[in-house]
Amino acid sequence: MLAFVLVLLYPLLGLSARVGPWQWNGAIPGSTSSAVWNSLFFTAIALVIDVLLGTPVALYLARSGTRDRIVWEAAVLVSVLMPPLALGILLSLAFGPATALGAWLLRIGVPTSNSSVAFAATQVYVSIGYYILAARAALAAVPPELERIAALLGSSPLQVFRRVTFPLAKLGLAAALSIAWVRALGEFGAVVVTAYYPSGMPVQIWVNLQDAGMPAVMPLLVVFLLTALPLPWLIHLLAQKRNVTA
């Protein structure tokens, strides 16, 4: 086991590789800082949208019959299984100004290519499927009998969710959110097609690599890892702790 873990974590040693003096900026001053800000800000927005849209869908899937669930989950799974680059191209084609929808959005002031909206929307597309599937599993683990008893004790559907379903599923929902966070924050293939500007961290790492080489990649890489990894790692530890104490 130790040997396997060492092999698995070996790439982290790359952070100590001798690549020359690290430099924060690539070719354009300020671009790295704004990439960090863009990634954090738009990923947060994408996650809010994931939660608001994805939680009711996950709850519906968790409480629906087998046939319904298989059909709808298969549809959600398409977005999860889609290769990111293919998804980026499809999003560009489907929402581009050549389509009626894209032209209309552009007319009302919502540019669907190389814009903040395109960036956040792409992050939602790449992450919401993961959030829904993981949240569904968390919500399905709450026995529906408990929800029925709560309703029979006078709680409305919203109160049942707040008082019973959510408290029992919250760790699983947090895990779902952390998966969505990593997925949205780390997305490169789709975002590089739909929103090269405003660049997020993955695109900026690639740009810095092209323009200034590894020294301009390393600082941003560290920030990227520090913003992507701790949340899911902490949630995993919390889940393990609860399993031990339960």
Place this chain on the structure above:
Amino acid sequence: MSLLDAHIVKTRSAFTVDVRLRLRAGERLGLFGASGAGKSTVMSCLAGIETPDAGRISLGELGLFPPSLPLHRRPIAYLTQSDWLFPHLSVADNVCFGLHNGERDGATKWIGELAARLDLRRLWHQPVTHISGGQARRVALARMLARRPPLVLIDEPFAALDRATTNELIAALQEWHVALGFTLIAVDHRPEILEKFCTRAAVIESGQIVQEGSWSSVAAAPATPLLARLLAS
């Protein structure tokens, strides 16, 4: 004047449940029959867990079906074979779950009586995951009665309990029936249990009520051979 007036039609794979029940306020009915006779279907339709295919159910002036009244608007307490306590809450929060903020203060004395009678005081602030099966049953019973509902449905609630605990809980139920005056329907496949706290019996076979009356009249002249065998066993 009936408090509960129900005609329930519900198709099952083996037969169709077609049952009419009328209970006056404060009446206690024991619904008795073999396993799989349709007793739990009747209870679940009354509680609103299942929707009947046809029929009509009213509780006083309140129509329960049709259309099916949402569960949270039904003034009904339902205790099943499983406790289904909320595992993330304490004993106190489970018992008081059905009381809204405004009601909690007014119900303090009543809740205190419930806790004392069911010996829950020393468990009051414990998580329900740390209590025994018998204690969990008491908590479920207290939670059910905390709202002082007009109709109480209990479906084989003593199935997994020892005789002493069963007798103790039946005695508590009888006391509260006198104090609160609720109408009660209890289901069990053991007549000796129902006889202890239900004044009237209704016998169900393959989804139909085959006999109704006092326990003595049912025991004296069972309407069907199956019922005679069940009473003799």
